[in-house]
Amino acid sequence: MAEVAQGTQQEFWRPPSPTVADAPVALQAVPSLVTACSRCGTEFLIGSRFCHSCGSSRLQANDAAQSDNGFASTIWRPIVGFAQIAWAAWRKIEFPAWLRYLHFHEIKSWIGLPTASLVAFMIGLGCVAGALLVGLLTARNFVDWQAIQFYRGEWLLAATAAFVAGILLKKTSSRDSD
Numbered sequence: 001m002a003e004v005a006q007g008t009q010q011e012f013w014r015p016p017s018p019t020v021a022d023a024p025v026a027l028q029a030v031p032s033l034v035t036a037c038s039r040c041g042t043e044f045l046i047g048s049r050f051c052h053s054c055g056s057s058r059l060q061a062n063d064a065a066q067s068d069n070g071f072a073s074t075i076w077r078p079i080v081g082f083a084q085i086a087w088a089a090w091r092k093i094e095f096p097a098w099l100r101y102l103h104f105h106e107i108k109s110w111i112g113l114p115t116a117s118l119v120a121f122m123i124g125l126g127c128v129a130g131a132l133l134v135g136l137l138t139a140r141n142f143v144d145w146q147a148i149q150f151y152r153g154e155w156l157l158a159a160t161a162a163f164v165a166g167i168l169l170k171k172t173s174s175r176d177s178d
Contacts, residue, residue, distance in 0.1 A: 113170060120166030127159035 036043050037051040037058075044051060049058050100106060108118050134152045139145035 113166070116169040117166040120162050120169060124159045124162035124166065127155050127162055131155035131159065 037054060037056055039056045040051065040054045042051055042053040044058055050056065051058065101110075104118075108115065111118065111121075113121060131152045134148060134155060137148050139148055
């Protein structure tokens with residue numbers, strides 16, 4: 001190890017600031033950012049986008065640095081604005097009173113199933129509806145009729161699996177075990 005330390009050159013350290021000849025190159029490589037807050041005058045921390053004292057945004061002088069916010073200004077802000085307008089309009093609509101019976105928690109308390117079993121039950125009902133809707137297809141020959149019956153059988157098999165999963169996910173209550 002001592003041999004490595006003896007073989008080093010004397011001038012291994014360089015000053016951190018560039019020389020006068022390298023100054024234009026150094027300024028072009030680093031994007032120019034405002035170094036002090038325009039609101040309170042506090043110097044920004046390195047790499048920060050907001051002032052740590054007052055919270056104001058750091059202004060960027062370089063156009064390349066501003067292009068990073070292109071997504072937010074061109075795409076995201078109009079979407080957020082539209083969503084806020086749509087939410088305000090949605091809140092003004094008065095729905096019928098009977099619609100509250102279709103809430104998930106209302107159905108859950110009415111049927112008396114836990115959440116996982118109720119979700120499996122709803123999937124099973126959807127599969128039964130799919131089996132009924134496959135029956136609306138018209139068959140032109142025997143091969144088409146067989147394909148429709150095969151699809152109906154698959155829907156009913158999926159419904160059976162969902163109902164069995166709902167039964168297995170149901171928690172037993174204390175009065176059922178007595």
